[in-house]
Amino acid sequence: MAQAHHPLLLLILLLFLSSTAIPSSKRTQPKFSAVFYFGDSVLDTGNNNHLPTVAVANHAPYGRDFPGKKPTGRFSDGRLIPDLLNERLQLKEFSPPFLDARLPNSDVATGVNFASAGSGFNDQTSRLSNTLPMSKQVDLFEDYLLRLRGIVGDKEASRIVARSLIFISSGTNDFSHYYRSPKKRKMEIGDYQDIVLQMVQVYVKELYDLGGRQFCLAGLPPFGCTPIQITLSGDPDRACVDEQNWDAHVYNSKLQRLLAKLQGSLHGSRIVYVDAYRALMEILENPAKYGFTETTRGCCGTGLREVALLCNAFTPTCKNISSYVFYDAVHPTERVYMIQELIVCHLSIYHAMHDVLMCYWITEQWN
Numbered sequence: 001m002a003q004a005h006h007p008l009l010l011l012i013l014l015l016f017l018s019s020t021a022i023p024s025s026k027r028t029q030p031k032f033s034a035v036f037y038f039g040d041s042v043l044d045t046g047n048n049n050h051l052p053t054v055a056v057a058n059h060a061p062y063g064r065d066f067p068g069k070k071p072t073g074r075f076s077d078g079r080l081i082p083d084l085l086n087e088r089l090q091l092k093e094f095s096p097p098f099l100d101a102r103l104p105n106s107d108v109a110t111g112v113n114f115a116s117a118g119s120g121f122n123d124q125t126s127r128l129s130n131t132l133p134m135s136k137q138v139d140l141f142e143d144y145l146l147r148l149r150g151i152v153g154d155k156e157a158s159r160i161v162a163r164s165l166i167f168i169s170s171g172t173n174d175f176s177h178y179y180r181s182p183k184k185r186k187m188e189i190g191d192y193q194d195i196v197l198q199m200v201q202v203y204v205k206e207l208y209d210l211g212g213r214q215f216c217l218a219g220l221p222p223f224g225c226t227p228i229q230i231t232l233s234g235d236p237d238r239a240c241v242d243e244q245n246w247d248a249h250v251y252n253s254k255l256q257r258l259l260a261k262l263q264g265s266l267h268g269s270r271i272v273y274v275d276a277y278r279a280l281m282e283i284l285e286n287p288a289k290y291g292f293t294e295t296t297r298g299c300c301g302t303g304l305r306e307v308a309l310l311c312n313a314f315t316p317t318c319k320n321i322s323s324y325v326f327y328d329a330v331h332p333t334e335r336v337y338m339i340q341e342l343i344v345c346h347l348s349i350y351h352a353m354h355d356v357l358m359c360y361w362i363t364e365q366w367n
Ligand SMILES: *[C@@H]1O[C@H](CO)[C@@H](O)[C@H](O)[C@H]1NC(C)=O
Pocket: 291, 292, 293, 320, 321, 322, 323
């Protein structure tokens, strides 16, 4: 074509080719060498099985849709976000709990899971349930690093951690304990949010000092919509507890500001906010769009308050789990997590442009 020889068109063509060539060559590099998970029951794949705590889910009917129908300690009928994300990133099929003494060396280099159900950023939250607070999870990460160095050597260990993703989702338990604590001992919610956020800052900094560079931090979900909070509120119409959702929303706004500031101060870091609030609200506000018909009761028992030991082998479960958003009175079903995994990064792309690159890394496989 004659036009293609026009110098300006040629230049445009070259620019176009070079701009598309860069991402496609990047695409062939592995996105993350490993993923590490820190947080609570939303991420815990079985650490609590190895702790003297009642915050466990290693009994039926948990795990009924897990491969082999095995109750593994995951607070759901099937897999959790860490399993789905690890598979999406082609690291491995599941996310192994670090406290499992049988954790094979072959699983170490691609990342492990430190999350503990019932825990929070605040040590006091975990003390009540005898679970691992964030401070302890970070200590365990140091133990993990020793083991990793022993397997692959110092240099390669540093490389793996620098190219890893650190995924943190916690805080819900800190606030559910706040709402339950006696009125006169309670501080202002805004002050308590700031205290929790100070802890977030401390732990991200500690993980950065240990070599982590890429972080995903999930905000709070709309926990005023969990069946148990609705039950505790006593509303006969079973509407979400607006006050708690508002508090979660305010905390999330503060968290986003903090993360932007932290990314600026921690040289070479990349810190992405994951909008867990919208990811659940999207489903709760449009249940029919996703095929759900029951949004305010869990599938286990009456669905009003059964969770952990109260959701057990003697508790009847719902007939059609596909129509339920919640499996027990607190935790979503695997189907919700599968939908959320797809929603989260779309939302991040729209709500925070500076997060596009990170989400692109995470999600490019299904684009
Ligand atoms: C179970 O629920 C799903 C989603 O609501 C629906 O598509 C399906 O037809 C239901 N199955 C039965 C057997 O009722």
